[in-house]
Every structure is written in structure tokens, then in C-alpha cells.
Amino acid sequence: MAVTTSGTLPDEVYDIVVIGAGVVGAAIARELSRYPLRIALVEASGDVGDGTSKANTAILHTGFDAVPGSLESRLVREGQRRLAAYAAEAGIPVEPVGALLVAWNEEQLAALPRLVEKADRNEYHETRLIGADELYALEPHLGPGALGALAVPGESIICPWTTTLAYATEAVRDGADLHLNCRVTGVGGGAPHELSTVRGPLRTHILINAAGLYADEIDRWLGHADFTVTPRRGQLLVFDKLARGLVRHILLPVPTALGKGVLVAPTVYGNVLLGPTAEDLDDRTATGSTAEGLAFLRERGERILPELLDEEVTAVYAGLRAATEESDYRIRCDPDRRCLTVGGIRSTGLTASMAIAAHVVELLTEAGEKLGEPSERPAVRMPNIGEAFPRPYQRADLIAADPEYGRIVCHCERVSHGEIRDALASTIPPSTPEGLRRRTRARGGRCQGFYCGAAVRALFSPEGTSEAAGGPGGPGSTGASTASRASGSGTSSLLPEVGP
């Protein structure tokens, strides 16, 4: 078990290498790490979950509106059950708030009964049609003009950051290697596979491609040309926590011929999300927001929840869904070449991740790979960064045992010095202040660093030699110092991945 961020890679032949430490790749590595295998998870970025997995709508779906009979439908349904159970065990924040698909015109209202049927075919039977009066009783701040809604009580909100981190942490603790800042630049033709990476060669018997936006590129190196990834950008606005009282459910749009539309949803951190846009692009790095996108979202949001627009915006972000020309997932095993590709996981990867991982194991087994006997182990316990459960600053017992949990550094999000210290000493420490934010929420609040930015950075780089980055840090810039600090840290913690 090792986490490396720089230098050459181990001179060994791994049993399995998983390319891509997003939520899907991390889930696969976690599932495989239960077997007596040498596993490596390799990631181009300096952190796990640093691509699409960090920038989505953070919803744990029921799969009620998937294409019935598709692989996605089955894996979302199974994955939802698996992840809900795992989240409870691992301390991943989840809030079962339920969703309402709000119909704003007759066409949308007429579409709702068909969605009930579709949900039934997706084996989700809890949907319920509700009239306008009940809708406004449930959501009193909803804008005027809604005609009715479809209630989907099983939809939940979840912390996408903790989910990926929990998977990867468990994989590493079970003996997998995690190589960060390790972009794969080519795959050789022989057996075992010889991968070229920016950190040198890496060899493996079995290769799993979970590279998300780059999955088609890696597939082509393996001699496959099944699909092409077309990034679909989703821009989102995160509103101030003071807006949280405006909305109780996930307010989903009714899908129509004109596309899926924009949702309003609470987040497990106590904010309100508005988005996403859906823009097909060519550039797989275009994670910037645009004036047009933000104006579009605000216009839509004004209709759904007018008072939301009076609140301050805490953050703006954009993620790229890995869409392909096909609507279903592209999960293919090539037994001859001993490789497997998990592609086309667009919007439902977070929900389906654990079922995708189980499916991958099935496919490998069917292909004749001998994985050995899986061992059972307890789930990790992650620090809680959600609002539905007590946070350290609210816990007298914890602060009495270690006053650092009462020393708040990030005031907007009420993140204590103790939590930041724990994150820096954790199994997979953050390599940038942004990684620290995803682990603790430090500097992620309404002031965006006006009060705490310099203090958080001082904790992140206590030597004081690194730059005051004033915002997200550069990728991979502090990998080496992070590793040395984590290993050299002698501080004990009451909460390192052993949360409340």
C-alpha cells in the first residue's frame, strides 16, 4: 500500500492497473482490492476525484428515469442500494430529501404519467403524482405557475468528494497502490501491458480503462474504436447557506424533447445548487464557466425559485460529462487482450459506481480471470463534512478530548484546525488547497478566503515557502512536500477517517 505523487513507478508487474481515479475507477480499485491481487490505481491529476467526479449535481439517483432494460438502468438501481448502505457505514453524508419533478406547462404535466410508467419499468414503484396545492404546501417558495409534480421520494443528495475519497482510501488501506500525477501517455502492444506514463513505464497483466473523458483515447491505444467521448459541459451555481431554507426537495425538471433542463437542489453542505447547463463541446479541458451559461441558469432559477436569486452566490463550477454517441454505458471486456473499458458514464456514475465495480468483477471472472477469494473487511469511517450529522465544532466530547476541534479556522464552513490537521495526515492527503477543501470544506464558504484564505494556506504549507495561491492550487505542485509531511506527521487524531 502506497500513495505516490512523484518519481518513477515500482518495477513490478501489477495484476491489475486501473486508469483513472474518479469515482468509477476508485470504486473498481476498492472492489478489486478485496482480492489477493497487486492493484495500482493511476491518475493524471494530483488528487483522486479531481475531474468530473468533483463537479456534478451530487445526487444519489433511484434510476426512475433511466432507459428501461439498459445496463445503466440496472447498475444505477443496484448502485443506489449499494452506495446508500455503504455511505451509512462509511460516514459519507447522504440526505434522503426526495425529488419533485415540477411541471410548468401542460406538456410537462401530460408527461408525468408516462414517467410513472417508466419508473415502474425501472423497478421503482414509489413515485406519486401530486397536484399544485400539495406541491406548494411542500415547497412554499416555488415560483408561481407550477401545475403539478411527480414525487420521487427515493432521490437523495450525497457528498461526491467523500464518496470517491472513501473508495480510494479503502483500496489503499487494502494494499492497492495509488499513483497520482501519473498521466498515461501510451499503451504498448505486448503482454503484460506496458504503459507509458509521464512518470515512466508501468506494467500490468490486466488493464482497466476508467479514464472518463479520455477513455476513448486509451481504448484506441488498445486497438478499439467503439466510441468517441464528446464532453458535455454542465455549469452550476452554488448559493449561500442562507438560501437552504428556501427548498426542501430536489426540484427536477420534467425531461422533454428539448432536453433535461435545470434543477435546484440542496447540498449536503447546506447550500443550494442551481444547474446544470448541457453544452456539447470538443475541448476536454473546458471546465470554465461562461457569462451565457450563468445568465441562462439565473433565468431558469428565477422561474423555479425566485427568492434564490436574491441570495449570494458562494461558488460557480463546471464539470464535463463523458457523453458518447450511445445513450447507454460502454462497458466492454476484451478477454484476449486482458483489458476492460468502462466508458460513457455520463451523469449517473456516482450513483452506479459500486454496481459498476461489481459488474467489472463479474466480467473479469466470466473472461476467465482468476481473481482469488475476496476477503471481507470493515468499511473505512470518513470524517463527516455534511450538515445533517454533528460536525466537530458542535461536539463537546470531541473538543474536550482535543481542543483543536474547537479551534475554528474557516468560519463560513466552521472547519476546525483539528479537521484540517487530520486531512493533511490522512491516508490520501490533499496535494492542493482545493483538495483540502474537498476533504474538509475549508475555504469553501461564502467568503471564499476573505477571512481564512491566508490561514488555511499557512496550515497547508507550514514552511511558508509556497505561494499564497489565492484560490485553487495548481495541479501536482506540492506533491513531494505533501507526502513527506504526511509521513512525518506524528500528531495523533481522534478523527482521521474515523468520524462521528
Next chain:
Amino acid sequence: MSATNRDGLAAPGPGRRTRAVDVLVIGAGPAGLAAAARLAAAGAGTVEVVDREEQAGGVPRHCYHSGFGLRELRRPMSGPAYARHWCELAAGAGATVRTGVSVTGWAEQPGRGTLALDTTSPAGLERITAGAVVLATGARERPRSARLVPGTRPAGVFTTGELQQAVHLRHQRVGTRALVVGAEPVGYSAVRTLRGAGVEIAAMVTDQPRHQTSWASGLGARLHHRVPLLTGTTVTGLLGRGRLAGVALRHRDGRTTTVACDTVVFTGDWIPDHELARLGGIELDRGTRGPAVDTAFRTAAAGVFAVGNLLHAVEPAGTAAREGTLVAVPVLRHLADGAWPGGQVPVEVDAPLRWVAPNRIDPRGPRPPLGRFTLRTTRTAGRLSALVISQDGRFLHRERLRRGSVPNRPLYASADWIDGADPHGGPVVITAG
């Protein structure tokens, strides 16, 4: 439902200690410290100031330029010296100043009886009950996200507050070439901090037709620091991955350009830190976004006062401190008689005016500080412009603006008309004539 104790409050959670003080001041900036100093000196009983930062003093702690204290203390001081002055005054008068204490919420909605606030500090959880509460939580600059500036999310993006703390308090390196957004006084503070840290300044930009600082400060920046000022210009996007590479700009006439820089500082565009007020359901003023207060700094919640830049984001530190001093008399009166006025008359503004503070009047109440109301406008207007004050269509007062009006700079309206306002009438409205 949780059990309630004698005061009718929900029982504090396990391990939360309960204490009582006479006055709890929240925020140890100039306003809060001045309030505590005067209250303690006047014998208000136990006066406690809590601040979530590790050091008391508020924003002046990291404003290393001079110019503080000129008006009220009659000597020029640096921000940190000014902050120390008020800390010493408060402590010397017998107030308790506790730092590293975060107020996390109200035990029950204020204004309905007992005032009680929950706190977290390294010493544990507390519930502090108080006879009066003074909110002095200040204001912050809107960050890039709240300004909806599109583009990538690179490193190198600051507000002045973060910049000053990084440079002056933490001695962190900032960057090599910066763009400063905003040209009100705080923008010029950012220029000084950047230059002191050895950062080249590519330009200052403002969407206004001119800068909004003193002519001396503006001229000094241009000549002494050689900072070009781009007026009528908005930021349309941030560029660069990992680290900021440039800022895209658009001039009012449609021209666009990109300034290469690795640092951008978003200055000004202040918003009150009103979270605690809102958590308590305390009514805000639509214009200022701070608690609505009358001329005696009384909010809509009985026993809760508010002072400083929470009320008007932002005025100079000296103004905040003056309000802290002035709040002592009404606090003492409330502690003595428990009275709280109702039915005050709102004071509102019409566009292009943005806000007025204070924004409630009790025609029998005191005059506002220095006998005047403070306003902001969104538009520049010439010397012939005036403010017109009326109530229910009835003319109350007209005031010539001798220097015209400039956004982000204070305008003042005399309070001489208060006696003529109808205490039972509708809102008093101030318009720009």
C-alpha cells in the same frame, strides 16, 4: 421536542456550559471594541466581546497603511496600531475580550425574551445569555464567485482582505504581476500591499467612469506607483489552468483585451456579514443588506443592537468606532428599563440611490450620528444634483449635493427633517433629484 429550562430555552446539548453576562458584543473590530469600552466604563456590568479570529481588532489588523485614527484620535496610526488602541481601551475599561470564540447561533429566536447565543471555542461549547446583544460582525468583500465572473478557477485570485492577511500577517508570496479590480479606497490599499510585496501591477480597472478615491490617492497611484487606471471597463473572464494566466476585459465601447497576469485582486463590493442576524430572524434592510436599525442602533429584535460596517458596508473604521461609542447610551437605557420601541418608520431610497443608514426612524428618538444619514448611489451625478426626502408624497426636505455623487463614496443627508415626519405615516423615501 427537547426539554426546556427555567428560562424557557431549549436545554443546551450535552457538555454545553451556560453563562450569563450583561452585554455580549459580537465582533472585536473597532465598532465592537468601542462599544465594549464605553459600556464597561459606564458601569454596564459584565461586558464581554467575543471574536472568532485569534486576534482582536477586526479588519484594521491587516491594513498596514496609515491614516487610521486621524479624525477621532487626532493622530495618524497604522491599522494594527489602531486595532491595538481599541483592544487596550476595551480591556482597560474592564470589558472581557475573548478571541477564538465563534458564535454559531441563537438558542432561540431573539426578541422574544431571553437572549442566548451558542459558541464554540477550544475551551468547549457555551451558551451565553445576555441582557443586551450588540452585533458588530462587520463586512467582507464579495469574492469572484459572488460577482459571477466567468472563466476558469485558477489560483491567484484574491480579495483585498485575503491579500492583506497573506502578505502582512502570514508573509506569503503572492505573485509577480497583478490586476486590481475596483478603484475605491480599498483598491488603492490593495495597490500599496501589492507594491510592498514586490508585485508589479498591470492595471486597475473599474466599471465606473472615474476612480472613487481621493484625488491625492488616485494621483499618487498613477504617478508614484505608475498604475494605469482603466475606467468603464468590466472583467469578463479569468483565464488559465492551475495558475491564473490572464484576465479578459471589455471596455464600455465594446473593445476587448486580455491582460496577462498571475494575480487578480477583487476589491470593494462589500456585503455585510449578516449571517448571525439572519439566523436570528432579525429583519434586514433591503438596501444595505445589514440589519434594519433606528437612530439608536436598535434592530427589530428587542435587546439586539447593531453597529459598524454590518450596517453600512463600508464606512471608515473611525465611523464604525464612533457608532460603537454611541450605542452605549441606548444599551444602558435598555438594560435599565427593558423598553423597546415598536412601529418605527422605515427610511427607503429610490434608484439610483442604493441604500441609506440608519434606515428606521422614531420621530421621538435621537438624531443619527453627527445628525446625518449616510447613503450610497449607483450613479455618478453632477454638482447640481440633490436629495429629496418625502413621506406619503409630502415633501420633507431637499438637500443639495455640493460635490455631486459618486458610487462607492458616501453621500450625506441631514436629519433635520425628522421632527416633521409623521410617526404613524408610511415610509420616508429619499430620491435623487
